[in-house]
């Protein structure tokens with residue numbers, strides 16, 4: 001169980017002054033980072049993972065500055081699924097997912113039976129049984145995305161950072177992936193993901209961070225933060241809101257449509273939905 005914190009964290013985005021962020025992400029929480037293209041969501045995730053130096057402030061893992069921890073120590077405790085991936089060398093699905101176990105192995109140490117079991121469990125969790133010997137380069141976009149998610153599952157860090165984890169996934173696999181991430185949070189993992197789909201955040205996240213391009217941010221429980229006026233301001237887009245299946249749903253408003261229809265009931269928490 002690990003707590004991730006950003007203290008006075010100003011993102012280093014070229015040519016842009018960004019306001020310092022204060023964030024505390026605790027085990028059991030699922031955070032959705034929302035914002036328009038170019039707002040800095042990926043930069044934030046990479047800064048939280050220690051891949052990108054901030055302009056000011058710092059990132060702390062269980063109270064320790066991330067920079068004070070070695071790369072292997074960070075890799076055991078914190079994992080990141082990138083938005084885009086390049087296949088550096090040909091690998092089968094099994095080999096790619098086994099890379100999630102590498103932070104636990106010393107230089108010449110071979111994977112053991114437990115590593116194999118964890119890979120098998122990760123493949124099964126993301127509906128990849130039967131794909132083991134396929135080359136990753138031969139997979140569809142959604143299948144590759146599931147390999148990336150399965151690799152993080154095999155790594156099983158305390159802090160899961162994911163950049164648009166539902167990219168390329170069909171509705172069934174989106175739902176399955178979000179359910180699995182929620183389950184990880186229930187197991188005490190700390191989860192933060194960038195999302196473009198506000199409705200996935202409303203349905204599955206416990207907390208949301210709305211990131212504006214100037215660095216202005218609103219953060220808190222989804223019930224408080226995912227509010228029509230805030231989202232319209234964030235995306236500079238008129239929206240309609242409704243409640244479906246107990247969760248709020250936001251849609252771009254059609255010209256001439258009424259202001260809103262059947263707004264979500266704020267007295268119900270997301271956990272009741």
Ligand SMILES: Nc1ncnc2c1ncn2[C@@H]1O[C@H](COP(=O)(O)OP(=O)(O)OP(=O)(O)O)[C@@H](O)[C@H]1O
Nearest residue numbers: 013014035036037038039040041042043044083194
């Ligand atoms: N090397 C760079 N040089 C100049 N600008 C950069 C560089 N890297 C990133 N940026 C800019 O930083 C800003 C934030 O980028 P980032 O990828 O974090 O945005 P994002 O919110 O994840 O966007 P998207 O929703 O499109 O994925 C963008 O305007 C991007 O063009």
